[in-house]
Amino acid sequence: MKIAVLTSGGDSAGMNAVVRAVVKVGILKGCETWIVREGYEGLVRGNDHADGSYPEPPTVPEAASEAHHGHPTNLLANLRFGDGLLLRDGTGDHRGADGSGNSTRTLAGRYLVRVGWDDVRGWFAEGGTLIGTARSAAFRTPEGRTEAAFNLIKEGIDAIAVCGGDGSLTGADLFRAEWPSLVQRLVDQKRITPEQQARHKHLRIVGLVGSIDNDMCMTDLTIGAPTALHRICEAIDNINSTAASHSRAFVLEVMGRHCGWLALMAGLAAGADFIFIPERPPDAKTWEDEMCETVHRHREIGKRKTIVIVAEGAIDGDLNPIRVDKVKDVLRDRLGLDTRVTTLGHTQRGGSPCAFDRILPTLQGLEAVNALLEDTPDTPSYMIGVRENKITRVPLVEAVKMTKAVAEAINNKDFKKAMSLRDPEFAQ
Numbered sequence: 129m130k131i132a133v134l135t136s137g138g139d140s141a142g143m144n145a146v147v148r149a150v151v152k153v154g155i156l157k158g159c160e161t162w163i164v165r166e167g168y169e170g171l172v173r174g175n176d177h178a179d180g181s182y183p184e185p186p187t188v189p190e191a192a193s194e195a196h197h198g199h200p201t202n203l204l205a206n207l208r209f210g211d212g213l214l215l216r217d218g219t220g221d222h223r224g225a226d227g228s229g230n231s232t233r234t235l236a237g238r239y240l241v242r243v244g245w246d247d248v249r250g251w252f253a254e255g256g257t258l259i260g261t262a263r264s265a266a267f268r269t270p271e272g273r274t275e276a277a278f279n280l281i282k283e284g285i286d287a288i289a290v291c292g293g294d295g296s297l298t299g300a301d302l303f304r305a306e307w308p309s310l311v312q313r314l315v316d317q318k319r320i321t322p323e324q325q326a327r328h329k330h331l332r333i334v335g336l337v338g339s340i341d342n343d344m345c346m347t348d349l350t351i352g353a354p355t356a357l358h359r360i361c362e363a364i365d366n367i368n369s370t371a372a373s374h375s376r377a378f379v380l381e382v383m384g385r386h387c388g389w390l391a392l393m394a395g396l397a398a399g400a401d402f403i404f405i406p407e408r409p410p411d412a413k414t415w416e417d418e419m420c421e422t423v424h425r426h427r428e429i430g431k432r433k434t435i436v437i438v439a440e441g442a443i444d445g446d447l448n449p450i451r452v453d454k455v456k457d458v459l460r461d462r463l464g465l466d467t468r469v470t471t472l473g474h475t476q477r478g479g480s481p482c483a484f485d486r487i488l489p490t491l492q493g494l495e496a497v498n499a500l501l502e503d504t505p506d507t508p509s510y511m512i513g514v515r516e517n518k519i520t521r522v523p524l525v526e527a528v529k530m531t532k533a534v535a536e537a538i539n540n541k542d543f544k545k546a547m548s549l550r551d552p553e554f555a556q
């Protein structure tokens with residue numbers, strides 16, 4: 129089996145550990161391993177070699193490659209951010225993957241790259257995604273997906289592991305479902321042979337969830353969420369000392385477009401007086417009173433500081449967004465608190481993964497390769513999750529459907545349903 133791994137959607141800490149795990153486990157299980165640069169966009173762009181022949185990873189110096197199952201290696205080895213891995217349209221990039229200026233090693237015009245053991249060495253400690261991610265408009269079109277199919281077949285790849293959020297995983301499932309028709313179209317266009325069609329009847333796909341928001345149903349945790357939470361806690365710890373010094377209030381905006389997990393958990397882990405989350409919006413008419421009463425009570429018992437956390441997607445019961453500036457004004461005007469706003473932004477998303485965001489992707493990467501090896505046209509495409517500390521496989525479509533149902537329930541003001549879908553125990 130030839131496996132390609134790609135990362136898609138917003139980056140999250142732990143995505144590199146996914147790539148590392150899929151590549152290493154893949155090699156150990158006798159597969160050929162590839163990465164796709166720049167997510168689905170890379171799949172659509174493919175490799176720029178007209179005759180369909182893949183230029184074997186050129187000028188591979190290390191004899192070490194042979195030591196690892198004979199895999200070609202080191203095209204990517206020792207790469208760090210931006211080293212020749214940037215998305216480029218033309219062929220003008222001749223810096224080479226190793227920054228050497230040796231054009232034979234450049235990755236320009238090549239989005240699918242065969243990788244070996246050494247290429248992913250130490251990747252679990254790196255933040256972001258070293259193979260890049262991009263929002264691909266082209267992949268959303270049937271033409272784009274036909275190109276993607278062609279590019280995979282051209283390289284003989286028959287399995288892909290996708291690490292991304294719900295949108296990315298929906299794309300993966302659609303791609304797998306329409307694969308036979310895409311392949312037929314390529315035969316009709318005489319771009320692939322009937323032999324290639326016979327060999328690529330089915331595309332094996334598995335999804336791993338990379339999202340700092342922890343916003344996917346049917347899994348307890350998404351890759352990157354623990355690290356983001358850790359960043360928020362550190363930020364609140366820092367803010368606490370300055371807030372207490374001046375006896376100030378701080379309103380913190382944290383990420384979480386449709387999900388309040390980061391806000392809620394940060395409130396528990398670092399302490400907050402009041403929290404706003406999308407799944408449990410406060411009454412539009414009374415939230416100001418409610419917040420002021422709570423903060424006032426805490427002040428009365430001697431607190432010198434006030435922390436209010438607002439999830440990015442927080443709303444009130446009438447679906448109006450809760451704005452941090454509005455919260456600040458209320459605290460200032462009604463309680464006379466000297467109040468500041470801090471928006472943590474992308475500091476939550478970047479940086480080195482915490483230990484759990486290395487362990488989880490490593491264990492899930494192993495399960496992902498197993499799922500790919502067992503994938504048949506009769507099995508559903510799986511999403512690898514974690515439930516009660518056990519690595520799980522769940523049908524990808526169901527998880528995505530349920531995640532979308534949460535957003536729908538919120539839009540319909542059925543907040544109880546939204547919470548129950550997120551956490552089945554909430555319903556009891």
Ligand code: F6P
Pocket residue numbers: 138293339340341383384385440477
């Ligand atoms: O989906 C993760 C997330 O971090 C959201 O919380 C946030 O709204 C969004 O990504 C921001 O993404 P970007 O800046 O890449 O558009």
